[in-house]
Amino acid sequence: MSVVLKAENISKVFKLGDVGSATLTEDIRSAWYRIRGKANPYHLQASENDRLTSGSASDYVWAVKDINFELKQGEILGIIGRNGAGKSTLLKILSRTTSPTTGTIGIKGKVASLLEVGTGFHPDLSGRENIFLNGAILGMRKAEIKAKFDEIVTFAGVERYIDTPVKRYSSGMYIRLAFAVAAHLDPDILIIDEVLAVGDSEFQNKCIGKMKDVSQAGRTVLFVSHNMGAVSDLCTRAILLNKGKLVLDAPVDIAIKEYVQQNMQIKLGDKASLTDSTVRRGNGEVRYSEIKVLNSKGEESNNFCQFDPVVIKLKAEIKKPVNELMSSFVLRSGRTRDIVTSTKRNAIDVRGKKPGDIIELTYMFPRINLRPGVYETYYWLGNRELETAFDVVDNLMPPLIINLPENSTEVLTAGYFDEQFTFEQISG
Amino acid sequence: MPFRQLKPEKLYICAILRKKQLKENKTEDEWTFVIKPEKGLFDLRLGELWAYRDLLFLLVRRDTITVYKQTLLGFFWFIIPPVLNSLVYIIIFGFLAKLETGSDNIILFYLCGVISWGYFADCINRTATTFRTNASVFGKVYFPRLIVPLSSVLSALVKFGVQFLFLLAVILFFLFFTDNHPNIQWQFIWLLPVILLLMALSGLSYGLIISSLTTKYRDLSNIVPFAIQFLMYATPVIYSYDSIPDAWKWIFDVNPISPMVEIFRFIFLGSDRLNFLQLSYSIGFTAVTLIVGLVLFNRTERNFMDTV
Numbered sequence: 163m164s165v166v167l168k169a170e171n172i173s174k175v176f177k178l179g180d181v182g183s184a185t186l187t188e189d190i191r192s193a194w195y196r197i198r199g200k201a202n203p204y205h206l207q208a209s210e211n212d213r214l215t216s217g218s219a220s221d222y223v224w225a226v227k228d229i230n231f232e233l234k235q236g237e238i239l240g241i242i243g244r245n246g247a248g249k250s251t252l253l254k255i256l257s258r259t260t261s262p263t264t265g266t267i268g269i270k271g272k273v274a275s276l277l278e279v280g281t282g283f284h285p286d287l288s289g290r291e292n293i294f295l296n297g298a299i300l301g302m303r304k305a306e307i308k309a310k311f312d313e314i315v316t317f318a319g320v321e322r323y324i325d326t327p328v329k330r331y332s333s334g335m336y337i338r339l340a341f342a343v344a345a346h347l348d349p350d351i352l353i354i355d356e357v358l359a360v361g362d363s364e365f366q367n368k369c370i371g372k373m374k375d376v377s378q379a380g381r382t383v384l385f386v387s388h389n390m391g392a393v394s395d396l397c398t399r400a401i402l403l404n405k406g407k408l409v410l411d412a413p414v415d416i417a418i419k420e421y422v423q424q425n426m427q428i429k430l431g432d433k434a435s436l437t438d439s440t441v442r443r444g445n446g447e448v449r450y451s452e453i454k455v456l457n458s459k460g461e462e463s464n465n466f467c468q469f470d471p472v473v474i475k476l477k478a479e480i481k482k483p484v485n486e487l488m489s490s491f492v493l494r495s496g497r498t499r500d501i502v503t504s505t506k507r508n509a510i511d512v513r514g515k516k517p518g519d520i521i522e523l524t525y526m527f528p529r530i531n532l533r534p535g536v537y538e539t540y541y542w543l544g545n546r547e548l549e550t551a552f553d554v555v556d557n558l559m560p561p562l563i564i565n566l567p568e569n570s571t572e573v574l575t576a577g578y579f580d581e582q583f584t585f586e587q588i589s590g
Numbered sequence: 591m592p593f594r595q596l597k598p599e600k601l602y603i604c605a606i607l608r609k610k611q612l613k614e615n616k617t618e619d620e621w622t623f624v625i626k627p628e629k630g631l632f633d634l635r636l637g638e639l640w641a642y643r644d645l646l647f648l649l650v651r652r653d654t655i656t657v658y659k660q661t662l663l664g665f666f667w668f669i670i671p672p673v674l675n676s677l678v679y680i681i682i683f684g685f686l687a688k689l690e691t692g693s694d695n696i697i698l699f700y701l702c703g704v705i706s707w708g709y710f711a712d713c714i715n716r717t718a719t720t721f722r723t724n725a726s727v728f729g730k731v732y733f734p735r736l737i738v739p740l741s742s743v744l745s746a747l748v749k750f751g752v753q754f755l756f757l758l759a760v761i762l763f764f765l766f767f768t769d770n771h772p773n774i775q776w777q778f779i780w781l782l783p784v785i786l787l788l789m790a791l792s793g794l795s796y797g798l799i800i801s802s803l804t805t806k807y808r809d810l811s812n813i814v815p816f817a818i819q820f821l822m823y824a825t826p827v828i829y830s831y832d833s834i835p836d837a838w839k840w841i842f843d844v845n846p847i848s849p850m851v852e853i854f855r856f857i858f859l860g861s862d863r864l865n866f867l868q869l870s871y872s873i874g875f876t877a878v879t880l881i882v883g884l885v886l887f888n889r890t891e892r893n894f895m896d897t898v
Binding site: 286295 | 620621622623624625626627629642644645648649651652655656659660726727728729730731732733806807892893895896
């Protein structure tokens with residue numbers, strides 16, 4: 163197989179902070195160095211991309227640094243990494259919406275990038291007009307769009323509305339139409355950024371199916387996602403980014419394991435994540451102070467086998483006196499598919515608790531019967547009416563990994579769980 | 591034995607591998623394109639523009655039809671603003687201030703001035719905000735950025751076309767239904783496309799320069815509306831060149847837009863001046879600004895997403 167994309171030493175510097183008169187001085191200084199053919203002094207002192215450290219000496223940051231990789235024809239490469247690891251920057255460089263600070267990328271063939279669906283849609287134009295406009299923006303010729311027009315409309319399922327302005331579309335229809343155009347692109351290399359996390363599940367499956375078709379037709383795909391399920395479904399190989407650097411280039415299952423392992427390092431209840439309320443929603447009247455997932459030995463873990471017992475221990479700190487508290491957690495496969503939701507809605511009476519008091523909660527799965535895979539976690543604290551959220555920990559904790567049971571001879575059946583699936587909420 | 595002797599068949603395999611490697615290296619050099627940090631000043635990739643010509647026309651179509659979508663008067667909205675503008679100028683500058691126009695037909699004088707100036711101003715206004723108004727699209731998809739300002743200029747041309755038809759209708763009205771015949775200069779009618787191209791290109795180049803300079807520091811974009819207004823008063827749009835006091839005439843001589851408006855009116859009314867020296871100066875000036883504009887735009891396009 164021939165190499166269709168080769169990235170060498172890709173780096174990109176970003177300037178933090180606001181643009182103002184101070185940056186003008188820096189610009190002039192940089193330009194002066196450039197004219198004399200010297201390296202930019204600000205780039206030399208740029209620090210590594212780590213959003214958790216503050217007060218670093220330099221306002222310049224390497225969003226990505228020294229990325230090298232090759233892509234062969236027909237490969238589906240996943241790009242994974244935590245938020246801010248540089249995935250999107252890398253995609254932007256590859257899709258030519260911004261240029262690298264150093265390094266070169268050689269690309270063979272036509273590239274289409276889907277960093278968003280429906281780019282350039284005009285609300286006043288009809289579906290038909292937008293198909294043509296959007297298609298042309300994505301690099302299709304008019305004749306090409308014409309030839310695929312009926313197929314696009316059928317795929318989106320909007321035949322009746324095709325001559326109505328898209329501003330009158332439901333958001334679902336709008337996204338389906340947008341994705342339908344994108345799905346009918348015929349590039350040699352396709353760059354996709356998590357656009358699959360849209361639409362209802364039926365449409366999502368349709369999209370994943372379409373992407374599989376694309377790859378089987380010998381096209382090369384670069385896929386960025388937080389959805390480990392989709393990544394392991396689609397990709398054969400993955401590269402793992404951390405703080406702007408490429409840390410692993412490996413078959414997809416190894417890369418995902420490493421990614422999850424890496425996430426484990428932000429330990430549960432660690433200061434970096436659980437005390438940082440800026441990334442959390444909710445009004446903060448009650449906050450989770452500790453979230454632990456324990457195995458049968460009582461050790462913290464997130465790596466389980468099917469049918470293992472799993473215990474989730476939560477601690478919540480009262481910050482302001484409230485009357486009642488409702489706790490809920492969700493296990494998700496992918497961004498939007500809730501697999502397990504704790505439906506017991508017994509509010510916990512916390513009258514008389516003072517700020518600083520800790521509430522303990524335990525969820526127990528005597529025998530977790532989820533199919534092997536990666537499950538994101540979502541924890542929610544709020545009032546009884548489910549109107550007010552006190553705290554939301556949405557995919558900030560490491561995902562739960564379920565492996566095949568050891569020496570399993572059992573044939574896995576379709577579906578996620580059997581009738582023995584139980585869990586309890588034990589309030590403290 | 592210090593050197594291991596390779597058997598002939600092994601040597602043969604080595605040669606094949608080597609050859610294969612060379613071949614692979616060779617194909618790797620045949621990239622469709624290479625992304626690099628720096629791009630040459632004049633690396634404008636005009637061939638790529640041609641590949642995206644369909645997008646250009648679809649954008650023009652979008653800009654044109656969204657103007658009259660959901661309106662009752664539709665296409666008339668291209669004509670109504672210049673008509674109202676001309677009316678205001680006729681009343682204020684013609685009747686109240688009694689400015690010298692040097693033409694017998696005051697209606698056509700103002701209409702010609704407003705429409706021709708309007709085309710130029712429209713070209714600047716539309717292109718000047720290219721980066722900022724399209725940031726969301728530019729940040730997501732790559733296509734030659736120059737397509738957008740070009741489509742702006744073409745959309746302005748469509749609008750101008752409609753206005754021009756209206757102007758022709760008014761001229762025909764004066765020719766056939768009144769005694770106040772406009773003095774059309776048939777022998778110079780060939781200058782019309784030259785003037786239009788010149789207006790489009792100068793509007794485009796100023797717009798390119800402004801849009802490139804305003805992505806990072808937005809100060810300039812606050813001055814643009816005033817600058818265009820001042821420039822209009824420094825151009826013989828609402829008065830003739832002859833009516834300007836001699837002490838101020840140099841401003842109008844230096845202004846490269848003056849000859850465009852003047853010649854436009856000269857062609858249809860026979861008023862104003864036709865000065866080929868002025869016109870050549872205007873062409874030269876536009877050529878320089880166009881090159882500056884293209885180079886600046888080309889430089890900005892690469893990294894503006896980081897600062898816009």
